[in-house]
Structures are given as C-alpha cells and as structure tokens.
Amino acid sequence: MVLQLIPMIKTTDFKSIADRYKVIFFDSFGVIKNYWGLVPGMRDTFDYLEANQKEYYIVTNDASRSPQQLAASFVKLGLEMITADKIISSGxxxxxxxxxxxxxxxxxxxxxxxxxxxxxxxxxxxxxxxxxxxxxxxxxxxxxxxxxxxxxxxxxxxxxxxxxxxxxxxxxxxxxxxxxxxxxxxxxxxxxxxxxxxxxxxxxxxxxFGKPDSQMFMFAYDLVREKMEISKKDILMVGDTLHTDILGGNKFGLDTVLVFSGNVKPEDAETAISSTGIVPTYICDTAVIKID
Amino acid sequence: MVLQLIPMIKTTDFKSIADRYKVIFFDSFGVIKNYWGLVPGMRDTFDYLEANQKEYYIVTNDASRSPQQLAASFVKLGLEMITADKIISSGxxxxxxxxxxxxxxxxxxxxxxxxxxxxxxxxxxxxxxxxxxxxxxxxxxxxxxxxxxxxxxxxxxxxxxxxxxxxxxxxxxxxxxxxxxxxxxxxxxxxxxxxxxxxxxxxxxxxxFGKPDSQMFMFAYDLVREKMEISKKDILMVGDTLHTDILGGNKFGLDTVLVFSGNVKPEDAETAISSTGIVPTYICDTAVIKID
Amino acid sequence: MVLQLIPMIKTTDFKSIADRYKVIFFDSFGVIKNYWGLVPGMRDTFDYLEANQKEYYIVTNDASRSPQQLAASFVKLGLEMITADKIISSGxxxxxxxxxxxxxxxxxxxxxxxxxxxxxxxxxxxxxxxxxxxxxxxxxxxxxxxxxxxxxxxxxxxxxxxxxxxxxxxxxxxxxxxxxxxxxxxxxxxxxxxxxxxxxxxxxxxxxFGKPDSQMFMFAYDLVREKMEISKKDILMVGDTLHTDILGGNKFGLDTVLVFSGNVKPEDAETAISSTGIVPTYICDTAVIKID
Amino acid sequence: MVLQLIPMIKTTDFKSIADRYKVIFFDSFGVIKNYWGLVPGMRDTFDYLEANQKEYYIVTNDASRSPQQLAASFVKLGLEMITADKIISSGxxxxxxxxxxxxxxxxxxxxxxxxxxxxxxxxxxxxxxxxxxxxxxxxxxxxxxxxxxxxxxxxxxxxxxxxxxxxxxxxxxxxxxxxxxxxxxxxxxxxxxxxxxxxxxxxxxxxxFGKPDSQMFMFAYDLVREKMEISKKDILMVGDTLHTDILGGNKFGLDTVLVFSGNVKPEDAETAISSTGIVPTYICDTAVIKID
Structure with missing residues (x-):
C-alpha cells in the first residue's frame, strides 16, 4: 500500500461572503438541514440575516408538499422566520x-x-x-x-x-x-x-421544473424585485449540489457558494469540480454564520 | 379535413425469400406468436422448414425463463418441433x-x-x-x-x-x-x-445482453457452425422490431426480414425505416409459409 | 403499390388567433423569413400589428450577429418596423x-x-x-x-x-x-x-442559451412588463419548430402556434406532434395576416 | 492548504498473471506503444510469449490503416513478430x-x-x-x-x-x-x-464497430479457435482503457488486466474503477515481462 499526499481545497468563512450581497438564495436539503436534522448553527445564520435586513429565499426542488407545509417543517426545526412566502419550490x-x-x-x-x-x-x-x-x-x-x-x-x-x-x-x-x-x-x-x-x-x-433550470431562479428573482431595486450582481446562491444549485445559479448569472454539509465531501470537491467543469464562485464548509 | 394519398410499402412473399437461405433465425414475440397466441399459419412455416431440412433458431430477448421452459411454451402453441436446443435467449x-x-x-x-x-x-x-x-x-x-x-x-x-x-x-x-x-x-x-x-x-x-448486441447472433452462429459448414451469407434473420432484430442482424452481417405481425404496422413502416435509418433487406406481411 | 387515405391536420386562420392576445413573440427563421427570403405576406402581419398597437418581439436562437445587425437584415427584407429593441437573441x-x-x-x-x-x-x-x-x-x-x-x-x-x-x-x-x-x-x-x-x-x-430554455422567454417577458401590465395569458408564441419554439413557449406558460412555413410540413405535423408529445395550442399555415 | 493521505492501488507483476493463460489479447495504443513510442520493455514481453509458445493478438480500435500497414508500424518499433495475421482492427x-x-x-x-x-x-x-x-x-x-x-x-x-x-x-x-x-x-x-x-x-x-462491442473479441476468438482447442477461461485481455478494453473483455467473458502505460494514471485508478463500476480482474503497472 503506497501513500500519496493530495491537497484539499481551502474554504472561506461564509459570513465574509454573505456580507457582500443584498439577497441570498438557499437550497434547503444539504444546506439548511440534512438527514440528521438542522445543520448545527444555521439558526444563527437566519438570525443574522434578519438582524441585518438581508432578504433570503429558499429555492428547493421539492414538490412533495406546499410552501405552507414546507414552512411548517422549518418551524419544527426552530426556524420560524422561514415563512411560506420565502419558499420557492419546483412544485x-x-x-x-x-x-x-x-x-x-x-x-x-x-x-x-x-x-x-x-x-x-x-x-x-x-x-x-x-x-x-x-x-x-x-x-x-x-x-x-x-x-x-x-x-x-x-x-x-x-x-x-x-x-x-x-x-x-x-x-x-x-x-x-x-x-x-x-x-x-x-x-x-x-x-x-x-x-x-x-x-x-x-x-x-x-x-x-426545478434547478438547474432558470425558471426557478427567475421566479425568486421576480419576488425580490417586487420588494426592492436589485440586480443579479446583488444575489448569492448557496447550495450543496454542483449540477443543480451551482450550475443553475451560475447560468442565471448569480455568484454561487458550494457548501460541504450535503452531497459533496471536502476531499472530493476538487475532483468533482474539475471533472464536471461546474465551478462555484466560492466554497465554504457550511452556510453557518457565527454570532459573537 | 383534407385527404391525402400516400403509398404503402409493397411486401414480398416470405417463402420466396426463405428458400434462398440455409438457416433462418426467428425472433419469438411478434413473429411466431403475439398477445393473441400463435400467429395463424406459423405451424406451416415450421413444417415446411423441417420437411426441407432447413436449420432454424429462435433468437429472443427473453430472460424470464430457461430454454426448456420457453420450449414448453411453444409445445403449448402446437410447435413441438421448437425444442430447447433451438432456442438462444439473452438469459x-x-x-x-x-x-x-x-x-x-x-x-x-x-x-x-x-x-x-x-x-x-x-x-x-x-x-x-x-x-x-x-x-x-x-x-x-x-x-x-x-x-x-x-x-x-x-x-x-x-x-x-x-x-x-x-x-x-x-x-x-x-x-x-x-x-x-x-x-x-x-x-x-x-x-x-x-x-x-x-x-x-x-x-x-x-x-x-440481448439483441441488437452481436453476442446473441454469435452464440447462434456458433451453434450452427458446429453442425454444418456455413457463412453469414446463408443466414436470414426474421424480426418485427427495427432497433433489435433488424439492426442487430444487419450489423452482424446477416440479411434481414421485417414482418408486420408485431411492433410495426404496415402503414408506419416507411416512416419508421427512413427516420431510423435501419433498413431491412426484405419486408413481408408475416413469416408464414403456406403449404399447398 | 397500395394507396391509403390519411387525414391532414386542419389549420386555423392566424388573424383570428392573434386578435386574442396583447403581445406576440415570433421566431425568426421559418416564420418571418426562410431560405427564399421573406415569407410572402409577412409585411402585412407587422403592418397590422403596428396599426392595432400590439406589442411583438422576435425571439431567436441566433448568436451570429448583434440585435442591430439582425434588425438591419429585417430592413433589407422590407420590415423596417422590426428595430433592434424588438429582438431577443440567444447571443x-x-x-x-x-x-x-x-x-x-x-x-x-x-x-x-x-x-x-x-x-x-x-x-x-x-x-x-x-x-x-x-x-x-x-x-x-x-x-x-x-x-x-x-x-x-x-x-x-x-x-x-x-x-x-x-x-x-x-x-x-x-x-x-x-x-x-x-x-x-x-x-x-x-x-x-x-x-x-x-x-x-x-x-x-x-x-x-436559447429556446427551449425559459431564460429567452423570461428576457422578452421582462422587456414587455417594463412597458405594460401583462400576464403570461396575454402572450402568444409563434414558431415553426416543435422542440424549441413550441416546447419552450408551452413550458414558460404561453399559448403557442405552430406554423408550416419552416421545419414542419403539413403532412408530417400529426406524426411529429404525437410522437414527440409537444402539442401547440394552435396550428396555422403561416403567420400571415391578410389586410383587406 | 490541508494535506490528506490516500491509499494507492497495489499492482501485480504482469508475468505472474500472463503465465496462467494460453492466449493474450493486447490493446495497442497505451499498452504496447504510446506517444513516446514503444513502451520500454515490451519487446521482452513478446520475446517471452514467442519463446513460451503463447498465442497473442492485437485487438485495436484503429481503422486508419490496413492490418498490413499496422504490422509495418510494429516492425518500425522493433516488434517484427507482430505480423498482420495477429492484428484484429475495427476496420x-x-x-x-x-x-x-x-x-x-x-x-x-x-x-x-x-x-x-x-x-x-x-x-x-x-x-x-x-x-x-x-x-x-x-x-x-x-x-x-x-x-x-x-x-x-x-x-x-x-x-x-x-x-x-x-x-x-x-x-x-x-x-x-x-x-x-x-x-x-x-x-x-x-x-x-x-x-x-x-x-x-x-x-x-x-x-x-470496435471495443467494447463483442464483435471484435468474437473475431479474435474465432481466429484462435481455428488453431487450437480453447475456452474463454484461457484468454486474457490487456488494456489501458476501462470503457473499451476492460468493459468489452469482461462482457465477452474474459479475464482482464488494466495497465497504467496509457489512459489511466495510478493515482486515479481507484476513483475511475469505483465511479464507472468497470472492474478489471487484475491491475499491473505495465504489460512488460522482464526476462532474466
């Protein structure tokens, strides 16, 4: 058995990225929650966004339930700020x-x-x-x-x-x-x-219907524009899946963040990105913002 | 509603074709039988082949049963000459x-x-x-x-x-x-x-495994060559499906017959052939040989 | 050679359809022009739309030239009303x-x-x-x-x-x-x-980028909404190609018209529609509106 | 920059494998030669096979030249024993x-x-x-x-x-x-x-035509059987490409060797094999047999 040293991708702190955008789109599964429940610390992220009056939306390929039911599931995880009007689903x-x-x-x-x-x-x-x-x-x-x-x-x-x-x-x-x-x-x-x-x-x-198709992002973009003057440069898409969240966000013209709380493991990131050619703007361990 | 006249493909009598070959490979479903049971007249075809000492094999994408069980199902249809050793299945x-x-x-x-x-x-x-x-x-x-x-x-x-x-x-x-x-x-x-x-x-x-892959035809070809000196020019493949029977037979170098007792209807044949580019050597209504 | 009678799809007059919509999106090649030049009568269509103050846009998968150059090519065909601001291209x-x-x-x-x-x-x-x-x-x-x-x-x-x-x-x-x-x-x-x-x-x-992707339609839809209050129900997409114009228009939620001045011939329409499952809302011979 | 230890696949000596088979099929490019010319030591391999009266064939997806011309190119590399009758090409x-x-x-x-x-x-x-x-x-x-x-x-x-x-x-x-x-x-x-x-x-x-399709292997298998009594268990396929040489050899029922003198690098082998599901029977650095 021979051993070999390989470099691992360096990640950035999510807060330093989030601070640069007016609006953040989050994928749900793999970013906010996963099969263990809430990703630890994500409550802090949404508290921070609320406190700093940043707009955010959940953009999810989930057609199994209505936005109301999806919102109810976030309440159960302690995220009562994610109301039905903040959810864009492929359904x-x-x-x-x-x-x-x-x-x-x-x-x-x-x-x-x-x-x-x-x-x-x-x-x-x-x-x-x-x-x-x-x-x-x-x-x-x-x-x-x-x-x-x-x-x-x-x-x-x-x-x-x-x-x-x-x-x-x-x-x-x-x-x-x-x-x-x-x-x-x-x-x-x-x-x-x-x-x-x-x-x-x-x-x-x-x-x-569903990411990476642009229609999902357009739907969310339309909702934001009803509330505020904004350009695509002001929006950040956060996801755990290269060929839906990152490809779709990139194509729609948004900056994108890949996080490791879902589909992609840190040690596989470099291979996954170079073999698919789907390159996120940033890479973070999670979308957690720590509040001091 | 406008009416338009379109030509329908002219078919050839199967006997006149079969007489030119030493060995015939038949697809099963859509050629010998279909969902109504035995294709009427097919018993005559096999009687004729037996009487004229032509070799024949059943080459079928059916892995649900053993050759013995498949042969038993032909006996039930009155084709007791189709024994297990004449059956090549993808299974x-x-x-x-x-x-x-x-x-x-x-x-x-x-x-x-x-x-x-x-x-x-x-x-x-x-x-x-x-x-x-x-x-x-x-x-x-x-x-x-x-x-x-x-x-x-x-x-x-x-x-x-x-x-x-x-x-x-x-x-x-x-x-x-x-x-x-x-x-x-x-x-x-x-x-x-x-x-x-x-x-x-x-x-x-x-x-x-299965038609159109060459391995099925090779398996049958090997069986025939154990019994007789033969070349691919002496073998005819009969089928009802363009992209399995006809494509596979063509690619293996066999002459092919498309019949209308299965997947392709006479009125769709021309469109099906020209849109796929899969061209049978001959077209017959059925593989029935009428014995006088 | 056997002859068979087949029905041909009945078409509707384009004017009777166009009158029901506030905005019309046209594909370019195969609808307004084809390899012979201007589709005869299309000048009348645009005169009629101008006279009746209907909005229209050209939505085209053409990245070979700028909107200005595309507009210049319409001028050459005698369609000086199609200015660069009315053209949405994949480029x-x-x-x-x-x-x-x-x-x-x-x-x-x-x-x-x-x-x-x-x-x-x-x-x-x-x-x-x-x-x-x-x-x-x-x-x-x-x-x-x-x-x-x-x-x-x-x-x-x-x-x-x-x-x-x-x-x-x-x-x-x-x-x-x-x-x-x-x-x-x-x-x-x-x-x-x-x-x-x-x-x-x-x-x-x-x-x-390009039809059938929704982003093209969204781009055009955004332009229209800057000028007038409108819903997707008010927009008609006209095209000659099922898998770009019609599929894309349908998916974006627009009513669609298939015309026969381009890719699809009248006698192939029924087969093309039923084999692809891409069903236009209407079928017209051309997008020509005759002015009396 | 974080460093991580990953295991590398252990390879076997090619001679110990080759000794167990009566016939060996070799891919050409990436096994015998590559863009630098002859893979160093491959002359020894063919000397050894000749000395030990093992049958071998070159099975190559190369249709650019006739077997005679391909053989001439092996002569230029110093492999005069690879004559035209030992070459099976997709051409x-x-x-x-x-x-x-x-x-x-x-x-x-x-x-x-x-x-x-x-x-x-x-x-x-x-x-x-x-x-x-x-x-x-x-x-x-x-x-x-x-x-x-x-x-x-x-x-x-x-x-x-x-x-x-x-x-x-x-x-x-x-x-x-x-x-x-x-x-x-x-x-x-x-x-x-x-x-x-x-x-x-x-x-x-x-x-x-060409690997991984079975017809190439069948062609070679037929040639061998004309010379000797043999079963598929006696044949080894050596190649540098998973989805042609190894997949095709496996499917035809042959044991297979992946070598690292061509397409696959040692450090990528494990990922390539597990992500494609194409598993060679053995892995060797090269197909070189060292003669003492």
Whole structure:
C-alpha cells in the first residue's frame, strides 16, 4: 500500500461572503438541514440575516408538499422566520404551468395526496393514476410526477405509460432530482428518475421544473424585485449540489457558494469540480454564520 | 379535413425469400406468436422448414425463463418441433457471463424465482434482492436484472441502488427491451427500462445482453457452425422490431426480414425505416409459409 | 403499390388567433423569413400589428450577429418596423452571462469576428480560439460557441478541446440549434451540434442559451412588463419548430402556434406532434395576416 | 492548504498473471506503444510469449490503416513478430460488413485515402465524401467513418449530413473512440466523436464497430479457435482503457488486466474503477515481462 499526499481545497468563512450581497438564495436539503436534522448553527445564520435586513429565499426542488407545509417543517426545526412566502419550490412552477396551460378536465398525478392537493385549483381537479379508468381517461388533460411515494410503482408506473400512449397530453415533472439521501448510508430513487424512465419508454418530451433550470431562479428573482431595486450582481446562491444549485445559479448569472454539509465531501470537491467543469464562485464548509 | 394519398410499402412473399437461405433465425414475440397466441399459419412455416431440412433458431430477448421452459411454451402453441436446443435467449448469455466471471459468493437478482433458478450453478447461488441484509451483502458478487415481475418495485429497486453503491460489483441486464405488449391496447415496462433507470441513478456502466448486441447472433452462429459448414451469407434473420432484430442482424452481417405481425404496422413502416435509418433487406406481411 | 387515405391536420386562420392576445413573440427563421427570403405576406402581419398597437418581439436562437445587425437584415427584407429593441437573441443572453460572471482576462470564441465583437465589453476582450498560445492561455476565462462559421473546424475544434482540458473555465453555447436549413434541399450543421460534440469529448457540462430554455422567454417577458401590465395569458408564441419554439413557449406558460412555413410540413405535423408529445395550442399555415 | 493521505492501488507483476493463460489479447495504443513510442520493455514481453509458445493478438480500435500497414508500424518499433495475421482492427469488421451487406455501387468515406483503399473490394469502390455530386449520389450505398484526417471537416461533414438525409443508406463507424492522445499534453478528436455528432444531427442509428462491442473479441476468438482447442477461461485481455478494453473483455467473458502505460494514471485508478463500476480482474503497472 503506497501513500500519496493530495491537497484539499481551502474554504472561506461564509459570513465574509454573505456580507457582500443584498439577497441570498438557499437550497434547503444539504444546506439548511440534512438527514440528521438542522445543520448545527444555521439558526444563527437566519438570525443574522434578519438582524441585518438581508432578504433570503429558499429555492428547493421539492414538490412533495406546499410552501405552507414546507414552512411548517422549518418551524419544527426552530426556524420560524422561514415563512411560506420565502419558499420557492419546483412544485409551485408545476402549479403555475397547470393554471396557465390546462384548461379543464382533470390532471393525473403520481405522488402523495398531499402533493396533489396543492396543485388543485378552481377549474382543475386531480386524480391519482390508480383511479384512471376507461370511462374517465378522456377527461385527463395532463400527468404530473410529484413524488416517489404515495402510489404503487408497479401498477401505477405501467398505467402512466399507457395513459401517455393513449392521450396526447403534457407530462410535467415537478422534481427533477434522480435520488435523495435517506440517511448517512442510503439514498432513495426520486421521482425525477422515474419520470426519466417513463419518458424513454414512451419516447415523448416531458416538461421539467426545478434547478438547474432558470425558471426557478427567475421566479425568486421576480419576488425580490417586487420588494426592492436589485440586480443579479446583488444575489448569492448557496447550495450543496454542483449540477443543480451551482450550475443553475451560475447560468442565471448569480455568484454561487458550494457548501460541504450535503452531497459533496471536502476531499472530493476538487475532483468533482474539475471533472464536471461546474465551478462555484466560492466554497465554504457550511452556510453557518457565527454570532459573537 | 383534407385527404391525402400516400403509398404503402409493397411486401414480398416470405417463402420466396426463405428458400434462398440455409438457416433462418426467428425472433419469438411478434413473429411466431403475439398477445393473441400463435400467429395463424406459423405451424406451416415450421413444417415446411423441417420437411426441407432447413436449420432454424429462435433468437429472443427473453430472460424470464430457461430454454426448456420457453420450449414448453411453444409445445403449448402446437410447435413441438421448437425444442430447447433451438432456442438462444439473452438469459443464456447472462448465465454464461456469470459462469465465467463470478467466482463464488452469491448473485442478487431482480425477477421471478424461475428466472433465477435458471442461472444458478454449482459454485454460485442466487438471492432475491429483497433478502439482502447487512450480514450477507458482502457475499454478493453481482446483480442481475432478469424480469420485471417477481419483486416489489418500490422496495427492491431502491435496495438495488444501495447495493450497487456499497459493493463494486458487476450489474448484468439479461433483457434490454424497454417495453413489451400486454394486449392490443397496452404495453408493460420491461426490465431493461428499470435497469436503465438504476444505471443513471448510480452512474455506473451495466453489462447488457440481448439483441441488437452481436453476442446473441454469435452464440447462434456458433451453434450452427458446429453442425454444418456455413457463412453469414446463408443466414436470414426474421424480426418485427427495427432497433433489435433488424439492426442487430444487419450489423452482424446477416440479411434481414421485417414482418408486420408485431411492433410495426404496415402503414408506419416507411416512416419508421427512413427516420431510423435501419433498413431491412426484405419486408413481408408475416413469416408464414403456406403449404399447398 | 397500395394507396391509403390519411387525414391532414386542419389549420386555423392566424388573424383570428392573434386578435386574442396583447403581445406576440415570433421566431425568426421559418416564420418571418426562410431560405427564399421573406415569407410572402409577412409585411402585412407587422403592418397590422403596428396599426392595432400590439406589442411583438422576435425571439431567436441566433448568436451570429448583434440585435442591430439582425434588425438591419429585417430592413433589407422590407420590415423596417422590426428595430433592434424588438429582438431577443440567444447571443444577448450569452453576453449578459459574460458581463455578470467573467471578471477579467479574455474570452475565447468559435464563430465569426462579427459575433465576437458583439460580446466584447469594457473589461473583457475576446480572442479567436486560433490565436490561443501557451503564453496567453492562462488569461482565457471562458469559451463561447457563437457560430459555425469564421474558423477552421479541424484545427480550432481540437484546440478548443485542449483549452477546456487545461483551463477549468465555463463553456457557453450561444445557439443550441443542431442544424439550420441552407436551401430547400440542404441543411448545415449548427454550432450547437459542434458544442455538444466537444462537451462529450471533454466530459464537462456546458452552459446553453436559447429556446427551449425559459431564460429567452423570461428576457422578452421582462422587456414587455417594463412597458405594460401583462400576464403570461396575454402572450402568444409563434414558431415553426416543435422542440424549441413550441416546447419552450408551452413550458414558460404561453399559448403557442405552430406554423408550416419552416421545419414542419403539413403532412408530417400529426406524426411529429404525437410522437414527440409537444402539442401547440394552435396550428396555422403561416403567420400571415391578410389586410383587406 | 490541508494535506490528506490516500491509499494507492497495489499492482501485480504482469508475468505472474500472463503465465496462467494460453492466449493474450493486447490493446495497442497505451499498452504496447504510446506517444513516446514503444513502451520500454515490451519487446521482452513478446520475446517471452514467442519463446513460451503463447498465442497473442492485437485487438485495436484503429481503422486508419490496413492490418498490413499496422504490422509495418510494429516492425518500425522493433516488434517484427507482430505480423498482420495477429492484428484484429475495427476496420476489419467494417470491411466485413461492407463485403456482406453492400451489394454494389460505391461507398462514401470520411478518412484518409489509405483507410479507404483497404475497404475496397472487387464489387465495391470507395469515393471520398468530397467527390459526391448530384450525378453520382444515387450510386452511393453506404457511408463509412474511417479516420479524423484526410478530409475538410467543415465542407465534408456538412456534405455527409446531407448525403444521409437524401439517401437511406447505412452509416458505419469503424472507430468508436472519441479522442486519442497526441502527446503528453494534448488529445485530438477522433472520428467516433464526429460520427456521434452527425448521428444526432440526422437522427438515424449508425452501425459501430470496435471495443467494447463483442464483435471484435468474437473475431479474435474465432481466429484462435481455428488453431487450437480453447475456452474463454484461457484468454486474457490487456488494456489501458476501462470503457473499451476492460468493459468489452469482461462482457465477452474474459479475464482482464488494466495497465497504467496509457489512459489511466495510478493515482486515479481507484476513483475511475469505483465511479464507472468497470472492474478489471487484475491491475499491473505495465504489460512488460522482464526476462532474466
């Protein structure tokens, strides 16, 4: 066994970076919380931002719950300042799409009933894929992939394939992630991977919402501009995932911070960055701001 | 509504083609049988081949059963001449791979117990993915995707992902098909699509067996050459699917026949061929040879 | 030769659709002009829009020239009302990205000198890939794919590969198209296809601007909102290409019109739509509005 | 700057492995030679194999020259024992395909005249893509991608695209590599990458020859079996590239050796193997056998 010395990337203190921006966008999982719960010290970060009147938003590829439910989960972690109006989720974009583009009838969904309830509106009701029958299939005007839970994969994924073969309707993917961490050792297949599989089987183009797509950042940017005069130079995006948070933030023209509280380990950072070509503006251990 | 006249491809009589070759390879589903049962008249085809001492083989992407079980299913359709030694399945290649490349321990599988029983051998035992535990995971030296049935998709696909993250072992796909027809209206997701999804989630390269890969044709070609002096010019491949049967046959250097008893409808043939660039040597309505 | 009757899609008169919207986004090539020049009658369309005070924008994946140069090309076609401020090009997004994200040094480019001149700014100068040397390579802070012309493919594409292997810098694709029509019979490989090839060779993620990406639509939407109170429901996107104009417009939440003056022929429309699953809100022969 | 200790993979002596097999397949570039010339000591390896009457073959994705020309290049390196009959190239498979599947007319090619001369035969003549005209295009019955040199990329790649749009003919890729090393610092785009780009632009399926495809190994295996009774267990594949040599050898059922004289550096081996899931049976520094 031969040993070799390799350099490890040097990180910067998050506070010194955050101080330079007027608005901060945070990814949720891997930045604010992870599978152990709240990332220790993140309460201080939000206290500091509040005290210094900095705007912040949570920009998350999570379509399993409404912004209200997501906010409730932050309250449970002791972050009562993260209210529903500070949350931009890919589910919100899916909902906007359905509001604008599906005129009537019903929208079939794969996911929990909670996720479906959120996208319902006055003119449109939702139906779980399992309840599609020969009688109601012609009223189905869209299919939405919301969450990997809440349905039987074998029967309902097969049913979704045949729905898309019989009805020429849009298929919307409200969470593009392929996997998410369950605990320190295990990951779970996310609905984005299921949607990709169905897309290949039926050979049609699906409509995807979620980072790295610019639409998420634009949605947040629009919200900020309603409150204050601002340019993209004033906004910082903080994330733990190179190909969603950092790629998407970079492309939208924002400065970006990669943190090590989630997907990327410090010792893998250099290889990950140079092999993907996705380069964050800064690298920090965590997004924690220590208050003296 | 405007009407337009379009030409339909002219087909050739299968007998006039078959007479020119010494050996014929047939795909199974969509050529010999389909979801209604035996393609009417196919019994005559095999009687004719037997009477004229032409060699034939069934070359099928079916890993759900052993050649013996596949032969038994042909007997049920009244084709008792199609014995196990005439069947080349992608499952046989998976079995050969395991015999050659996995030295001991166990092989985890996704599929029915029938499919697994077939790949067992003296030194190697099989274990369903659902039975993997922290205790036995270090004895698992391979993962085989055999069939889309026989396991719980939600729990076992997730378990397969984590197995491949923890153990650096080969993943073998014994059936590369993405879907198969259930009846005239519906298709089902095949194990090839499930394997593709897992491959993307874990980011590793899987090993695939099945048409259009040349290894299937080589296996059949080797069997024929043991019996007779022959060249590739003497062999005809008959199939209903452009991107497996026809592409694979063409690439191996065989003449090919596309038939309309399966995946491709006569009215779609011209578009399908010109848009894929996969051109069969001949086109026939079916592989039926009428005996007077 | 057998003949078969197939139905052809029924189209709607463009004026009856346009009248329902306050703002119209037009693709350029295949809608306003094609390789024969101006689509006959399009002058009437823009006269009508001007007379009725409807806002319109040209939203184009063309990074080969500045908006001013694109406007000049419309003047030559007799469309002097299409001024530079009405043009949104993917090149503008590339320029914005460089302004925001590349701080100094130089940006290497593949394309004509015209295309490069446009993206220059006070702090950033451009350098053709052919002029990169061992001496100046460390000052290169980005690579932009602007156009398929203006460089030697063999020497400069190879040079671009090695630049990206030696410098961990962003690669920006200012036109995602794979091909464009040269005349009625021939197409040409576009810079988007060249960029894709380089991306696969070096294995890094490039940053792409252009339809169907939402950022183009957002840029246009922002411009309109500066002038008037408007919602996405008031905007119509007109295009000739399903996977850029129609998919992008749909995803952004706009109603969409497919026209037959470009990529899609009337007799192929039904197959193209059902095989891709990209469904326009309306279909028109052209975007021509006849004025009586 | 923090330093961290990482383990490096332990290698085995190549002689102790080679002694266990009757036949050895060698990749050429990166194993026998590299851009500095002969890998020092490889002459000893072949002397040893000759002295011990072990069979060996060179299995190479090189379609730029005939086996005779490739053998001549080994003579220049002092390896006169590597005669043309010991060389299996992907160009040989392309030639076999053309002999079997293209009946007359001409075959267009992209590559040097040398590469084209080799695939000519009695009934078939070759034509450089640049010489295709409206008069002779209807006699063109195939297009072969042989080499990245010998043609004008801009004009001839565009011409190839339009050939494939006008003629429904097979496109054959005789070298699937995406890049090859030019010297210690630089790589060059290989013809496999150009072919991939054209395939995406025209949307048709090309026919590829070369490792990791089984057909190369089968070709070599057939040659060996003509000389001796042998099983796959008796053959060792030696290569420097995981996704061609090792993946292909593994899939064909051979034991495999990864060497460090080419693509993979010792310090990257562990990451490369675990991230791709392509696991060689053995790892050696080089394929050198030292003779005392």
């Amino acid at each position: 919100m974009l899916a909902k906007e799409y359905l509001d604008l583009k599906v005129d009537g009838g019903s929208v079939a969904f794969l996911g929990t009933d909670d996720s479906a309830h959120y996208i319902e509106n006055a003119g449109l009701h939702t139906i779980p894929v399992r309840d599609i029958t020969d009688e109601n299939i012609n009223q189905v005007n869209g299919l939405v992939f919301m969450d990997d839970e809440g349905f039987n994969w074998f029967s309902d994924l097969n049913k979704a394939v045949n729905l898309l073969r019989k009805r020429n309707i849009p298929a919307i993917v409200a969470n593009t992630d392929f996997a998410y961490p369950l605990n320190m050792n295990d990951v779970a297949i996310a609905v984005g991977a299921l949607a990709n599989m169905i897309e290949h089987v039926v050979g049609k183009r699906f409509i995807r | 046989m290649l998976a079995k050969e791979y395991l015999d050659l490349k996995v030295d001991g321990g166990s092989v985890a599988f996704l599929g029915t117990d029938d499919s697994a029983h077939y790949i067992e051998n003296a030194g190697l035992h099989t274990i369903p993915v659902r039975d993997i535990t922290d205790e036995n995971i270090n004895q698992v030296n391979g993962l085989v995707f055999m069939d889309d049935e026989g396991f719980n998709w939600f729990s076992d696909l997730n378990k397969a992902v984590n197995l491949l993250r923890k153990r650096n072992i080969p993943a073998i796909v014994a059936n590369t098909d993405f879907a198969y027809p259930l009846n005239m209206n519906d298709v089902a997701i095949a194990v090839g699509a499930l394997a593709n999804m897992i491959e993307h989630v874990v980011g590793k390269r899987f090993i695939r | 503008m997004l590339a320029k914005e990205y460089l302004d925001l994200k590349v701080d100094g040094g130089s940006v290497a480019f593949l394309g004509t000198d015209d295309s490069a001149h446009y993206i220059e700014n006070a702090g950033l100068h451009t350098i053709p890939v052919r002029d990169i040397t061992d001496e100046n390579i460390n000052q290169v802070n980005g690579l932009v794919f602007m156009d398929d012309e203006g460089f030697n493919w063999f020497s400069d594409l190879n040079k671009a590969v090695n630049l990206l292997r030696k410098r961990n810098i962003p690669a920006i694709v200012a036109n995602t198209d794979f091909a464009y029509p040269l005349n009625m019979n021939d197409v040409a490989i576009a810079v988007g296809a060249l960029a894709n090839m380089i991306e696969h060779v070096v294995g890094k993620r490039f940053i792409r | 040989m498979l392309a030639k076999e395909y053309l002999d079997l599947k293209v009946d007359g007319g001409s075959v267009a090619f992209l590559g040097t005249d040398d590469s084209a001369h080799y695939i000519e035969n009695a009934g078939l003549h070759t034509i450089p893509v640049r010489d295709i005209t409206d008069e002779n295009i209807n006699q063109v019955n195939g297009l072969v991608f042989m080499d990245d040199e010998g043609f004008n990329w801009f004009s001839d790649l565009n011409k190839a695209v339009n050939l494939l749009r006008k003629r429904n003919i097979p496109a054959i890729v005789a070298n699937t590599d995406f890049a090859y090393p030019l010297n210690m610092n630089d790589v060059a785009i290989a013809v496999g990458a150009l072919a991939n780009m054209i395939e995406h632009v025209v949307g048709k399926r090309f026919i590829r």
